[in-house]
Amino acid sequence: YMGYDEKSQRMLKLNSQVAFPFEIRIETELKDGGIEGKYYNLFGMVVHLGQGLQYGHYFSIIKIKGKWFQFDDENINVLDENVISMVFGGHSSQLCAYLLFYQLSDRTEPELDKKLAQLYKVKQQRDAEKEHEKKMQACLLYTSDAADDLLCVDLGGRRIIQKK
Numbered sequence: 001y002m003g004y005d006e007k008s009q010r011m012l013k014l015n016s017q018v019a020f021p022f023e024i025r026i027e028t029e030l031k032d033g034g035i036e037g038k039y040y041n042l043f044g045m046v047v048h049l050g051q052g053l054q055y056g057h058y059f060s061i062i063k064i065k066g067k068w069f070q071f072d073d074e075n076i077n078v079l080d081e082n083v084i085s086m087v088f089g090g091h092s093s094q095l096c097a098y099l100l101f102y103q104l105s106d107r108t109e110p111e112l113d114k115k116l117a118q119l120y121k122v123k124q125q126r127d128a129e130k131e132h133e134k135k136m137q138a139c140l141l142y143t144s145d146a147a148d149d150l151l152c153v154d155l156g157g158r159r160i161i162q163k164k
Contacts, residue, residue, distance in 0.1 A: 040102035
């Protein structure tokens with residue numbers, strides 16, 4: 001939302017376009033190794049209109065019973081959902097969503113959660129196998145015959161130093 005400009009040596013409002021979803025899914029790893037996904041729906045935002053940080057105007061957009069409303073001081077307007085893309089930023093109007101608010105949805109996809117849990121277990125197994133392979137590659141056994149060929153070998157806590 002803001003960044004420091006070296007040239008002017010001050011903070012500036014960033015107006016980069018950032019498209020945000022109306023629905024997000026957040027996954028949580030469960031104690032049994034499974035994965036649970038919960039859905040969250042966008043239900044509100046605070047929007048800044050203006051070119052700078054010290055000046056401009058804030059208003060909110062809230063979804064109530066399936067409809068979007070703009071609350072701008074004492075004015076309340078119904079908005080079409082397509083208008084929400086105007087607050088993604090990145091255009092000359094200097095209109096940007098500043099804060100987004102999501103609420104937990106009752107939507108679930110148990111089959112997807114089961115599939116993700118299976119994939120996660122496979123990944124854990126592969127990671128464990130790779131770690132085991134690393135440990136096996138690092139394990140070397142030196143015998144007394146090997147000590148004859150090397151200048152310095154550690155044999156179980158005893159160190160054989162170069163023979164003269």
